[in-house]
Amino acid sequence: MAKLGFTLNGQPLEVDVDPSMPLLWLIRDELAMTGTKFGCGLGLCGACTVHLNGSPIRSCSFPVQAAAGQAITTIEGIASDSALHPVQQAWKELNVAQCGYCQSGQIMSAVALLASQPNPSDAEIDAAMAGNICRCGTYPRIRRAIHRAAS
Ligand code: FES
Known part of the structure; x- marks a missing residue:
């Protein structure tokens, strides 16, 4: 286990997780944010796409530790308070x-x-x-x- 900090949908977040765990596992299973989907688990289908510093990544094949100190955005984070993206x-x-x-x-x-x-x-x-x-x-x-x- 390791303490890792990053920004998730504009909010600072610190987690204590297996650093090799796929980012998708953290998002869905630990943080219960289920808008991001599991499809193939192999980086091939795109269902798990989130943004790392604004660029799309496959979160099913992206270790949590690689997100440390960076900005992650999920589907839950793209709308404003008053309007859809x-x-x-x-x-x-x-x-x-x-x-x-x-x-x-x-x-x-x-x-x-x-x-x-x-x-x-x-x-x-x-x-x-x-x-x-x-x-x-x-x-x-x-x-x-x-x-x-x-x-
Ligand atoms: Fe298919 Fe990640 S679940 S690319």
Whole structure:
């Protein structure tokens, strides 16, 4: 066990955990924040995507100790007190989700994309979102929602 400190959704947090534990385990099992999902556990599907200092990472294959001293953002941390994040709002308006399981990871990747590329092309969207798998095939709606959030 080790004491590790970092920022989670803008709040300082110290935990005492196995430092090699995947960050996803900390988020879901220790902190009971279940918006971030477990899909493959192998870094392949994107369901577990969170941000490390604003960049998307696969939390299922990211050891907690690597987050020490850094800023983690989960799906629970992107809305303001008064409004959904524009990406969440676009997702809602366009009914992007089907089963919904992968969608928090999709949204976190989309938020990171728009932070670095405010008006992405279809090709840029497809490239940035390629690591997020949706078994329901909502990709056309995901693309439209990203364009809507960008506008
Ligand atoms: Fe982490 Fe699939 S659960 S990439």
